[in-house]
Amino acid sequence: MPWAGNRGKALARWLGTGLLGLLLLPVSLSLEVSVGKATTIYALNGSEILLPCTFSSCFGFEDLSFWWSYNNSETFKILIHGVVKNEKSNPKLKLIADDRITLEGTTKEKMNNLSILLRDLDFSDTGRYTCQVKNPKEKDLQHNATIFLQVVDKVEEVDNTVTLIILAVVGGVIGLLIFILLLKKFIAFVLKKTREKKKECLVSSSGNDNTENGLPGSKAEEKPPTKV
CATH class of the missing domain: 1.20.5 (Single alpha-helices involved in coiled-coils or other helix-helix interfaces)
Incomplete structure (x- = not known):
């Protein structure tokens, strides 16, 4: 039956695609790089700013390469480049293009921090800063994240x-x-207290028997007439 053969081929293609997706999913989700939630940060001219960068890997890393790059509409340059041997060692720097830049992060104790400090900011430092990581242990899988720095003369309140x-x-x-x-x-x-007080007064009034007390309004004891 032809329709049965076509149905079988379609099912085989679907299973093949699904298995391929399952194989690629761990790789696609393994290496991640983050520069924080803010996409744009502001800093005063002449001050300093910490550019954050952290990474994570489900499979660990060996001889991991990382670098920070800067670019605007006219310029692109590598600011810092380094290598991390393994999870028990700190980064080893190979290139620092500007003496105003220092690496502030550490990769020991699973910190995986590659943040850099940029000092003596100038208006020309405005632009996009990208932190990129490549992990040979994951078949040279690369991942990056970008943050935009705006250098201003004053911070708006x-x-x-x-x-x-x-x-x-x-x-x-x-x-x-x-x-x-x-x-x-x-x-x-x-209102509750008032109702309770009225109820007490009514009960007290109905319970008083003045017939033998000689009080005004009470009935006097009737005596038989005196015989002459």
């Missing part, structure tokens, strides 16, 4: 006026609701 107004309004509303709830409970308490 964030105006939090609107935020403070919103917080004040929300706080006022919450405080008003709490006050209303407390007032409601107080009124309920007063």
Whole structure:
């Protein structure tokens, strides 16, 4: 039956694709490089800035190569290049293009930190900084991450006026609701006490028997008429 043969071929292709995906998935997810959550950072002219870079590998690493590169619309250059022998050793630097740059990270104790410190910033340092890692243990698999540095003459202060107004309004509303709830409970308490007091008065009034007390409104004891 022709349709059965076509169906079998389609199933074989599907299984082959699935198995290939399973084989490639660990490799694709093994080596990762990160420069943090911020894609853009700002720094003052003349100050210093730490450019973060960390990496992770599920399979470990040997003779791992790493480098930082800088580029803008006109220039591309390698800033720093080094090698890490294994997980028990620190990076060994092979190239530092600028004496303002120092490697601040360590790869011992599973830190896997390749961050660099850039000092005496200038406006010309504005641009993209890429941290790239290559691991021979994973068939020279490479991965990189990029962060954009903007050098400015002053850091803009964030105006939090609107935020403070919103917080004040929300706080006022919450405080008003709490006050209303407390007032409601107080009124309920007063009403309850008032009802209890009235009930006690009614019970006390109905329990008093003044017929023999000689009090006003009581019935006087009737005496038989005196015989003459």
